[in-house]
Amino acid sequence: MGRDVTTGPFAEARGKLGFGCMRLPLADDGGVDVASFCELVDAFLDGGLNYFDTARPYHSGGSEGAVAAALCARHDRSEFLLADKLSPGSFERREDVRPLIEDQLRACGVDHFDYYLMHSQGMGNYGKYRECGAYEEAFAARGAGLVRHVGLSFHSSAAFLDKILTENPDVEFVQLQLNYLDYDSGVIQGRACREVAAAHGKPVIVMEPVKGGRLVNLPPEAASVLAEAGPGSAASWALRFAAGLPGVEMVLSGMGSMEMVRDNVATFSPLEPLDGAGLAAVERVAEILRGQNTVGCTACRYCVDGCPKKINIPDVFSCLDARRAYGEGSAGFYYRSVHTGNGHGLASECVGCGACERACPQHLPIRELLREVAAEFETQG
Numbered sequence: 001m002g003r004d005v006t007t008g009p010f011a012e013a014r015g016k017l018g019f020g021c022m023r024l025p026l027a028d029d030g031g032v033d034v035a036s037f038c039e040l041v042d043a044f045l046d047g048g049l050n051y052f053d054t055a056r057p058y059h060s061g062g063s064e065g066a067v068a069a070a071l072c073a074r075h076d077r078s079e080f081l082l083a084d085k086l087s088p089g090s091f092e093r094r095e096d097v098r099p100l101i102e103d104q105l106r107a108c109g110v111d112h113f114d115y116y117l118m119h120s121q122g123m124g125n126y127g128k129y130r131e132c133g134a135y136e137e138a139f140a141a142r143g144a145g146l147v148r149h150v151g152l153s154f155h156s157s158a159a160f161l162d163k164i165l166t167e168n169p170d171v172e173f174v175q176l177q178l179n180y181l182d183y184d185s186g187v188i189q190g191r192a193c194r195e196v197a198a199a200h201g202k203p204v205i206v207m208e209p210v211k212g213g214r215l216v217n218l219p220p221e222a223a224s225v226l227a228e229a230g231p232g233s234a235a236s237w238a239l240r241f242a243a244g245l246p247g248v249e250m251v252l253s254g255m256g257s258m259e260m261v262r263d264n265v266a267t268f269s270p271l272e273p274l275d276g277a278g279l280a281a282v283e284r285v286a287e288i289l290r291g292q293n294t295v296g297c298t299a300c301r302y303c304v305d306g307c308p309k310k311i312n313i314p315d316v317f318s319c320l321d322a323r324r325a326y327g328e329g330s331a332g333f334y335y336r337s338v339h340t341g342n343g344h345g346l347a348s349e350c351v352g353c354g355a356c357e358r359a360c361p362q363h364l365p366i367r368e369l370l371r372e373v374a375a376e377f378e379t380q381g
């Protein structure tokens, strides 16, 4: 399973692959298809892996309950490790934090979390966590046995990560966005953030190793680069890149189908990090992708709930990518008939409040991009 860690917060993790519970299979009503999720959970555990990651905002509040039903109610607590998070929109005051953790434990049906993360830390919300004493409350919950390890997930600059880790030396691990497309990006600063974590002696969990699916659904030119370089799915190349980075002890993948679970489990059975030729191949793919005119949205949907016009931001961005990068002829139909209307605003109805941009982990200029969406689909049809 590709593990060589026997000490530290991930010593009990079997394998380096974690099951991210933010893109679970969906039922017809839009909620999580728990029956299908049960099958995925069982296949993941049968594959010799045991790390699961949830958060209150995932699936509009439905992820924790789905985890309770599919995982915690059906498997002995010793069979799995569970991570949950203190999300920015889930508390306002210090007094909110402990009751929230207790409520999350009830929602998941467990008496402790193995990992508890300060969620999506960055310049826009760290001040609130500090003022509310959120880190201190998390450490106190650790002392009380409600959580075993405290970490943070991070979406900002390497310099800011250094500040947070300097101010909170008791944080045990860091969750970073690392993938072969963004690794040296000046915006995401994946390499620099990983180096900061290493300098502070913190192990790293990787999130977004396939960049919300962008490194799975490759254009033909990029897919052929990987096909010529060796066997394996596009996802497997991205996971092998992420898992092979120094200091990385866990790689999360949001899995929504049995095909994804089987493919990912196979990638880690055993894990073979990319060699020099493999690294050259993914760099060539990255060059091709960077040459395309795509938005770079990972469809995390963090921006959606706070939008006063209920604009389906990631979906209209996917329409823009489909038309501009892939020449998809039906993109206009999807824009007008599927992703807007029924209470969901047009891109042109954006009032420019900026709430979405403050929530976006990719630091996308959403308002500007929505103007491009409107120009593409609302003036040309």
Ligand code: SF4
Pocket (backbone or CB within 6 Å): 306, 307, 308, 309, 310, 311, 313, 349, 350, 351, 352, 353, 354, 355, 356, 357, 366, 367, 370
């Ligand atoms: S800036 Fe526009 S898209 Fe963003 S939250 Fe405000 S109204 Fe919605």
Ligand code: SF4
Pocket (backbone or CB within 6 Å): 296, 297, 298, 299, 300, 301, 302, 303, 304, 313, 314, 359, 360, 361, 362, 363, 364, 366
């Ligand atoms: S625009 Fe940003 S916040 Fe919204 S779904 Fe895309 S990456 Fe996530």
